[in-house]
Amino acid sequence: MSKKTVFLDAPNVGNLEKRYLAMAVDSGFVSTFGPFVQKFEETFARYIGVTKAVSTQSGTEALHVALHELGIGEGDEVIVPALTFVATANPIVYVKAAPVFVDVDKDSWNIDPREIERHITRRTKAVVPVHFYGNPCDMDRIMGIARKHGLAVIEDATESLGAFYNKKHTGTIGDLGCFSFNGNKVITTGGGGMVVGTDPKRLEHIKFLVNQGRDETRGYYHPEIGFNYRMTNLEAALGLAQLKRLNEFLNKKQVFNALYREELSGVRDIRFQKEYRGARGSWWFTCVVFERPVDLPTLQKVLLGKGVPTRRVFTPITEFPPYKKFKKSDLAHSYDLYERGLCLPSSTLNSEQDVRTTAREIKRFLKRGL
Numbered sequence: 001m002s003k004k005t006v007f008l009d010a011p012n013v014g015n016l017e018k019r020y021l022a023m024a025v026d027s028g029f030v031s032t033f034g035p036f037v038q039k040f041e042e043t044f045a046r047y048i049g050v051t052k053a054v055s056t057q058s059g060t061e062a063l064h065v066a067l068h069e070l071g072i073g074e075g076d077e078v079i080v081p082a083l084t085f086v087a088t089a090n091p092i093v094y095v096k097a098a099p100v101f102v103d104v105d106k107d108s109w110n111i112d113p114r115e116i117e118r119h120i121t122r123r124t125k126a127v128v129p130v131h132f133y134g135n136p137c138d139m140d141r142i143m144g145i146a147r148k149h150g151l152a153v154i155e156d157a158t159e160s161l162g163a164f165y166n167k168k169h170t171g172t173i174g175d176l177g178c179f180s181f182n183g184n185k186v187i188t189t190g191g192g193g194m195v196v197g198t199d200p201k202r203l204e205h206i207k208f209l210v211n212q213g214r215d216e217t218r219g220y221y222h223p224e225i226g227f228n229y230r231m232t233n234l235e236a237a238l239g240l241a242q243l244k245r246l247n248e249f250l251n252k253k254q255v256f257n258a259l260y261r262e263e264l265s266g267v268r269d270i271r272f273q274k275e276y277r278g279a280r281g282s283w284w285f286t287c288v289v290f291e292r293p294v295d296l297p298t299l300q301k302v303l304l305g306k307g308v309p310t311r312r313v314f315t316p317i318t319e320f321p322p323y324k325k326f327k328k329s330d331l332a333h334s335y336d337l338y339e340r341g342l343c344l345p346s347s348t349l350n351s352e353q354d355v356r357t358t359a360r361e362i363k364r365f366l367k368r369g370l
């Protein structure tokens, strides 16, 4: 007998996506040129409240071109949280700068502004705050520190489409903001990303960079080394359909997050991510941390047996061989959240009943463990 499965982070694509993809195919524009690319960029920019957005093939590329645009390079240091997906740090190494890993705050799970300030040196050029799992960072304090020390801020908003901080979309507060449309993110283009910012000149230049640094007014003329990071018309067609359904997705994520909090509220020793004042999370993922030691691998196995997949919180990047040589500080909270945190099913394909089932099975396991 097949059990109904709960989805961890599966994408939600349907008829609208099919229709837009068919339009792209029928038009003959399937590659890096075509009307959907411009439409997707314009609609995205309008949605998050900036004048211009530039699409890429991934969030990683968006971060890479953002660092390149801001002139970050050899000899520079860039402060990042240790607790994030590895793609926050890799682009810093691509531009030959050095990531400096600092700890996160134990309540929000986001980069701790005090740790940023403590690690600024003469070489520090930028900070890359990550709105972890869709929870906005303490951007007022981060921007204050950045201004005081003349640092650039690139927001890694790859997990936080739809989240707000002081009524502004995450990704629109720093110098540049980067989004991801990978299959498991809030919306997907199959694979893709976006760079946004409030300085139109800078965004124009990024558009030029991702197009092989081509000066189109002079044909195939390339005054700078660029990148081939252009989104295809097929991907943009998918993205535009997803963007039309974004409110539906965000509503579900909000409801799921609130329901998890409610269902597990009676359980001692379970904590959720806390929002800063003025922040509203989009809850790409709802995650919990167990205050008391829990055998996570066993819990995961038991849940999976009930058709409920889960995922551990990311391993601190400092654990990976290529990153052992870089500067790091005391990362107690990062390690703590990694060791005791768990990401719960958050796909918008799920129903509220799936969330209740997940919460019930967690409670059952904890009770048995006592």
Ligand SMILES: *Cc1c(COP(=O)(O)O)cnc(C)c1O
Pocket: 057, 058, 059, 060, 061, 084, 085, 087, 088, 130, 156, 158, 159, 179, 180, 181, 182, 191, 192, 193
């Ligand atoms: C997904 C993600 C990225 C990279 O996005 P891709 O589109 O997969 O390249 C970067 N940083 C964080 C925190 C992410 O979760």
